[in-house]
Amino acid sequence: MRDLLLCPPDHYGIEYEINPWMSRARGADTPLVQAQWRGLHEKLVSLGCNVHLVPPKPKLPDMVFTANAGLAVGKKFIPSNFRHKERAGEAPLFADWMAEHDYEIVWLPEDQFFEGEGDALFAG
Structure with a gap:
């Protein structure tokens, strides 16, 4: 069984633009986002995945985007050091969740930007 960490999209929206894929003008279709998330969650559970939920925060x-939370290797967790201040508040919340679930937290130096599994690739 595979353990996965998801975050419900209760507060999801395009509130700022920090990359080319974000557009406040286009925004997000909240009912569609929530329906797609529920569908993903249900599919993962039906496939036998052990889905954990981190509480969303306003x-x-x-x-x-929990893949950006950091990098889990065994029972060690390296929280992200987000480049953009808009996402910085996520790191301690994910680190707290992981610590509560018996992960050792390994912080990177503050000046070393790292945005989780989007910046890492397991090979081998």
């Missing part, structure tokens, strides 16, 4: 709409 003002942190991108918590839904």
Whole structure:
């Protein structure tokens, strides 16, 4: 069984633009986002995945992108050091969740930007 961490899209929206894929003008279709997330969650559970949920927080709409939370290797977790201040508040929340689930937290130096599994590739 595979353990996965998801965050419900309760507060998801395009509240700022920090990359070319974000557009406040286009925004997000909230009912569609929530339906797609529920469908993904249901599919993962039906496939036998052990799905854990981290509680979403207001003002942190991108918590839904849990792959950016950091990098888990065994029972060690390296939290992200987000380049953009808009996402910085996510790191301690994910680190707290992981610590509560018996992960050792390994912080990087503050000046070393790292945005989780989007910046890493397991090979071998």
